[in-house]
Each structure stands twice: as C-alpha cells, then as structure tokens.
Amino acid sequence: MQLLESGGGLVQPGGSLRLSCAASGFTFSSYAMSWVRQAPGKGLEWVSAISVSGGGTYYADSVKGRFTISRDNSKNTLYLQMSSLRAEDTAVYYCAKIYSVSSQFDYWGQGTLVTVSS
Amino acid sequence: DIQMTQSPSTLSASVGDRVTITCRASQSISSWLAWYQQKPGKAPNLLIYKASSLESGVPSRFSGSGSGTEFTLTISSLQPDDFATYYCQQYKSYWTFGQGTKVEIK
Numbered sequence: 270m271q272l273l274e275s276g277g278g279l280v281q282p283g284g285s286l287r288l289s290c291a292a293s294g295f296t297f298s299s300y301a302m303s304w305v306r307q308a309p310g311k312g313l314e315w316v317s318a319i320s321v322s323g324g325g326t327y328y329a330d331s332v333k334g335r336f337t338i339s340r341d342n343s344k345n346t347l348y349l350q351m352s353s354l355r356a357e358d359t360a361v362y363y364c365a366k367i368y369s370v371s372s373q374f375d376y377w378g379q380g381t382l383v384t385v386s387s
Numbered sequence: 388d389i390q391m392t393q394s395p396s397t398l399s400a401s402v403g404d405r406v407t408i409t410c411r412a413s414q415s416i417s418s419w420l421a422w423y424q425q426k427p428g429k430a431p432n433l434l435i436y437k438a439s440s441l442e443s444g445v446p447s448r449f450s451g452s453g454s455g456t457e458f459t460l461t462i463s464s465l466q467p468d469d470f471a472t473y474y475c476q477q478y479k480s481y482w483t484f485g486q487g488t489k490v491e492i493k
Contacts, residue, residue: 318482
C-alpha cells in the first residue's frame with residue numbers, strides 16, 4: 270500500500286498550488302481520503318476529507334473557502350487545490366487513507382512541503 | 388468543535404520505564420479515539436484505534452484505555468525505538484488532534 274504526494278513547493282502569498290496524492294496497493298475507490306498538515310515544528314492539523322464517491326467534502330475552518338479537495342477514482346488520485354495562500358499555510362501536507370466512514374487514518378503518505386513566502 | 392488536550396507536552400523517561408500519556412476531550416467522544424506515533428521527518432503511524440484496539444503489527448507493549456472524555460496511552464516497557472512524539476485524535480465529529488507529547492531520553 271502506497272500514498273505518494275506531489276506538487277509542493279514555494280509559492281507567494283495570495284498564490285495557488287495543487288497537491289496530488291497517487292494511491293496504489295489498495296482499492297482507492299472504496300475508501301474516503303483526507304489531507305492533514307504539519308507546520309514546521311508544530312503538531313498535526315486535519316485539513317480536509319472526501320467521501321468515497323467525492324460527493325461529500327469536509328474542511329477545517331482554517332481552510333474553508335480557500336481549499337478544494339477532489340478525487341479521480343479512475344486515476345487513483347487525490348487532490349488538494351489551494352488558493353489565496355497565506356504564510357500560515359506553510360506546512361508539510363500529508364494525504365491519508367481513512368479506514369472506514371469517519372474513522373481513524375490507517376495509512377499515510379510521506380508528505381510534501383508547501384512554503385508560502387515572498 | 389471538539390478540542391483535544393494532551394499531557395504532558397514532554398516526557399523524559401528511560402528504557403524499560405512504564406510511560407503513560409493522557410488525552411482529554413472537550414466533550415464526550417465515546418471510544419472514537421486513535422493514537423499515532425511520529426518520528427522526526429516521518430509520517431505518523433497508527434498505533435491504537437477505538438480507544439483500546441491495537442493496530443496490526445504494533446507491539447503489544449502499547450495499550451490504550453478510556454472512554455467519554457479521558458483516555459490514556461501506556462507503553463509498558465519503553466524501548467529505544469519508542470522515543471518519538473505521540474498524538475491522540477478524535478473522530479466522533481470530523482477529526483481533531485491533540486497537540487502532541489514528545490517522549491525523550493532521560
């Protein structure tokens with residue numbers, strides 16, 4: 270089972286970035302997925318989650334209205350579109366597989382670093 | 388929103404010690420609680436789910452207990468590989484993590 274994030278990098282405040290998470294080794298289309306972030310030297314913060322079909326999406330208040338989660342089950346890929354980025358969005362972003370509906374995160378990717386700075 | 392508070396923030400212990408970390412929820416979450424271990428530069432790793440169920444492959448020296456608003460993670464005999472940061476997570480209403488407990492070498 271593998272989750273591989275990509276798309277991180279340096280972006281200016283107010284800019285946009287799209288993260289991807291390629292899944293393999295399990296039936297991606299059968300599991301809800303999530304994004305979690307960790308600012309440098311800080312703890313874990315849940316960011317967003319998406320249902321199996323993609324019809325249900327959920328966001329932390331800190332990113333609501335700026336981030337959009339989506340998935341392409343034909344490509345086994347999870348996405349996070351981030352816009353109106355702020356310095357406080359600087360973090361390592363992890364994708365995670367949700368074991369079952371509204372449950373624990375049983376597999377995590379290795380993360381991709383997003384740095385928001387001018 | 389459900390808030391999660393861990394204590395202590397840092398814990399100094401020796402190999403072989405029994406270690407206990409506490410996690411408190413701002414409202415009842417029944418048993419909808421997980422514990423994760425994270426080492427520097429690595430992704431978190433699931434240890435315990437549903438408050439007391441041990442994830443497959445996790446050593447039996449790890450155990451979890453509690454329900455409602457108060458939970459504990461216990462390491463029965465601390466091993467060198469266990470020096471890391473531990474997080475609790477509630478999943479009764481969306482997901483919230485505690486601030487973490489760093490277990491360091493005494």
